[in-house]
Structure formats: structure tokens, C-alpha cells
Amino acid sequence: MNNQEKAITLEPDLGSFTKEELIRAALQWAGKQGLPVALWRRPFQSEVNLLLSFEAAKEVTQYDIQELSNGFAFAPFSFGEEKGLFISGDILLSFDFNETVFTPLNKEQGSEQIQKFKVQLIEQLEASRTNPEVPLNGGMSLTEPSSPSDYEHLVERCIEAIQAGTFEKIVPARSKDIALPENFDLVAFFNGLCQAYQNAFISYVSIPQAGSWLGATPEVLIEKETQVFRTIALAATQRYNPDASLTDTAWTQKEIEEQAMVSRYIINCFKKIRLREFSEKGPETVKAGNLLHLKTTFEVDLQATNFQELPTVMLELLHPTSAVAGMPKEETLAFLKVQEKLNRRFYSGFLGPVNIEDCTHLYVNLRCMELAGSHGRLFAGAGVTAHSRPQKELAETEMKFNTLLNILNQSH
Numbered sequence: 460m461n462n463q464e465k466a467i468t469l470e471p472d473l474g475s476f477t478k479e480e481l482i483r484a485a486l487q488w489a490g491k492q493g494l495p496v497a498l499w500r501r502p503f504q505s506e507v508n509l510l511l512s513f514e515a516a517k518e519v520t521q522y523d524i525q526e527l528s529n530g531f532a533f534a535p536f537s538f539g540e541e542k543g544l545f546i547s548g549d550i551l552l553s554f555d556f557n558e559t560v561f562t563p564l565n566k567e568q569g570s571e572q573i574q575k576f577k578v579q580l581i582e583q584l585e586a587s588r589t590n591p592e593v594p595l596n597g598g599m600s601l602t603e604p605s606s607p608s609d610y611e612h613l614v615e616r617c618i619e620a621i622q623a624g625t626f627e628k629i630v631p632a633r634s635k636d637i638a639l640p641e642n643f644d645l646v647a648f649f650n651g652l653c654q655a656y657q658n659a660f661i662s663y664v665s666i667p668q669a670g671s672w673l674g675a676t677p678e679v680l681i682e683k684e685t686q687v688f689r690t691i692a693l694a695a696t697q698r699y700n701p702d703a704s705l706t707d708t709a710w711t712q713k714e715i716e717e718q719a720m721v722s723r724y725i726i727n728c729f730k731k732i733r734l735r736e737f738s739e740k741g742p743e744t745v746k747a748g749n750l751l752h753l754k755t756t757f758e759v760d761l762q763a764t765n766f767q768e769l770p771t772v773m774l775e776l777l778h779p780t781s782a783v784a785g786m787p788k789e790e791t792l793a794f795l796k797v798q799e800k801l802n803r804r805f806y807s808g809f810l811g812p813v814n815i816e817d818c819t820h821l822y823v824n825l826r827c828m829e830l831a832g833s834h835g836r837l838f839a840g841a842g843v844t845a846h847s848r849p850q851k852e853l854a855e856t857e858m859k860f861n862t863l864l865n866i867l868n869q870s871h
């Protein structure tokens with residue numbers, strides 16, 4: 460285990476608690492003290508991770524992957540103009556099958572911190588029996604007007620702007636406020652998402668400066684697994700039909716072009732930094748919950764190209780990609796700022812573990828919602844091109860909201 464002390468297996472005194480009880484108590488512990496916390500499950504993994512920190516999340520203007528300690532990144536859509544957040548990890552809790560492992564990430568304090576934390580966690584586990592509620596960060600006002608017809612008009616304005624020639628593609632977004640079920644259970648909802656969406660990155664992040672966010676995103680922004688760098692171009696959307704095979708899925712010209720633009724955007728980023736040695740696989744049809752998308756995967760061997768800074772450089776160049784903003788980037792960002800009338804906050808920003816076990820996995824924060832009190836605010840966008848139809852794009856945002864809504868309704 461790189462940079463980290465040997466993992467300490469859970470002592471028997473905590474062994475009688477279930478994974479759900481431990482997760483709940485750890486989230487409550489962090490919430491009560493106003494400390495940041497991140498809970499996630501990576502695609503196709505059974506392991507659930509929970510990162511705890513003993514200090515506030517740091518505000519950052521850059522994520523230097525080579526320099527950062529073990530932690531979790533949480534960046535807003537307007538990262539660059541606004542600061543991003545970084546949770547420096549002190550303790551990593553990993554839950555896999557019936558085993559829970561506590562790993563100290565902070566070399567100086569290490570195992571002593573774990574022992575102290577376990578004592579506090581036991582107290583919290585007791586308290587949790589009488590009050591199972593997980594405290595949420597944030598208290599957004601739920602007043603943003605974003606009616607379905609407002610969105611259709613926004614799509615119309617996007618189509619007009621594209622036809623006028625300045626833009627190739629624009630991705631307008633909207634939000635939808637919902638009342639949470641009376642017996643809302645965050646941990647049950649998180650588990651429901653993990654079970655329903657094997658190929659998504661499931662996350663719950665709660666940071667006093669950012670609020671509390673839940674999501675099930677299908678989109679990798681950048682990944683570094685030891686010496687492999689990876690990014691993907693994901694776009695185009697249709698409803699998943701369980702009776703049809705993925706390989707038989709037909710895509711319209713509009714959808715093929717829309718996704719090709721995202722691929723082109725990534726290749727242009729590689730060109731900018733004169734990187735020629737990359738592999739490209741796709742486009743292929745992939746399932747994301749109730750939806751299908753087109754995806755192309757790009758990989759680079761960091762050792763062979765001798766380009767260790769690549770993840771940091773590509774992160775700066777890629778975000779926000781044309782899958783969530785548009786093409787050309789700067790012009791669409793300026794257009795959306797005036798026209799969208801939505802504070803996206805952390806929706807379509809990025810998030811994920813950094814330098815944990817020598818891997819970094821950053822995802823685009825899609826299919827997500829912000830939680831506040833008894834309400835949630837869902838966010839979704841759709842790629843608009845010259846051939847878009849407002850009604851269809853509106854329906855697409857509803858389908859994207861359903862990624863979370865279907866499971867919320869099922870698990871309560």
C-alpha cells in the first residue's frame with residue numbers, strides 16, 4: 460500500500476455492527492462536528508469507501524494530481540472562476556462483503572487516530588439507535604424558477620444560436636425540486652443506487668462549504684491507475700430497452716455527430732499538448748441505468764510516453780467538456796451564463812478519490828441531486844445541436860432525473 464500505513468482490520472468490538480450501521484454512524488460523526496465526508500462506490504466494484512478528515516475541506520484553484528495527498532476532490536461546474544474543494548483524508552473506511560477495514564492515511568498520526576476514532580464511533584453507534592438521521596450540510600433556498608416550459612424556450616434559443624453559426628453544440632441544464640419521502644433514509648438510498656447501477660460511480664459527499672450531494676454518474680472525466688491514464692467521450696442519449704441487445708442499438712445522425720464532437724474535443728486537447736501516443740476504442744453503446752449513451756475510451760501509457768503530469772494537464776484542459784458545456788467551449792460558457800439562469804453549483808463539476816492506493820478516479824458530477832432539509836434539487840442537461848427538438852430535450856432531462864428518482868421511490 461503506497462504511502463499508507465498497514466491497514467488495520469476491524470477489531471471484534473465493532474464486528475457486530477452491520478456495514479449500514481457503521482456507514483450511518485460515521486456520517487453522523489462527521490456531520491455533527493462539521494467535518495467533510497465522502498462516501499463512494501466505483502463502477503463494477505463491490506467495495507464501498509468512506510473518507511473521513513479531521514479538518515475542513517481545503518479550497519483549491521488547481522488539482523495537481525502529482526502533488527496532492529490522499530483525498531477526495533469536489534469541484535463546481537465553474538471551477539477556475541470558482542474554487543474547488545479537496546478533502547484531505549485521515550481515515551479510509553472500506554466495506555467489502557462482511558469485512559470493514561480502517562486505513563490510516565495520515566502518516567504522522569496514523570493508528571493512534573484510528574483508535575481514538577473507533578472509541579467515538581462506538582458512542583455514535585449507540586446514539587444512532589435512537590436517532591438514525593444523518594445530518595445534512597447546506598441550506599439552499601428552493602426558489603429557483605426552472606419550469607419545463609422555461610427549459611423548452613432555452614433549448615429554442617440554443618437552436619437559434621447554433622443555426623446563426625457561432626456554436627456547434629450547447630448543453631443547457633435545468634433543475635427540479637422535489638420533497639424527500641417522509642421516511643427518507645440516506646444510507647438505504649445510497650445502497651439502492653449501488654445495487655441498481657453496477658456501472659455507475661455512486662457517491663454521497665457532504666462538505667460544509669458545498670452542501671450534501673448524492674449521485675450516480677456514468678461519466679469518467681479522468682482516471683489514473685498506476686501508469687495508465689484514461690478519459691472518455693460520452694454523449695447521445697436514448698432510453699434503454701431491456702428486450703433489445705446493446706449491439707443492435709441504432710443511433711441517429713444527430714446523436715452520432717453530438718458524440719463525435721466530444722471525441723474531437725478530447726483529441727484536440729491531446730493535440731494541444733503534442734501527445735500522439737494514445738489508444739482510442741469506440742464509439743460503443745453503453746448502458747447507464749435506464750439510459751443508453753455512446754462512448755469512446757481514450758488511454759495513454761504514462762510510462763511509455765514519459766508524461767507523469769498528463770492527468771493534471773488533461774484535467775485542466777478537459778473540464779468542462781463539451782458533453783456538459785458545448786462547442787466551442789468559451790463561447791458556450793458565456794452563452795449559458797446569460798441564458799441558462801441556473802446556478803449549477805456542483806452539478807456537472809467533477810468529483811472523486813485522488814491518490815488512494817495510487818489511483819485517481821475523477822467523474823463528471825451527473826445524475827446528481829443536492830439535499831437540503833426535507834428537499835432535494837435534481838439537475839440534468841441535454842446536448843442541443845442544430846437538429847434538436849425542444850420537447851425531446853425536455854423529455855431527456857426527465858429521463859435523467861429518473862436515474863435517481865426511480866431508486867428514491869423504490870427504496871422508501
Ligand SMILES: C=C(O[C@@H]1C=C(C(=O)O)C=C[C@H]1O)C(=O)O
Nearest residue numbers: 694695696782825839840841842
Ligand atoms: C448533461 C448530462 O449528460 C451528458 C449529456 C448527454 C447527452 O447530451 O446526451 C449524455 C451523457 C452526458 O455526457 C446530464 O446527465 O445532465
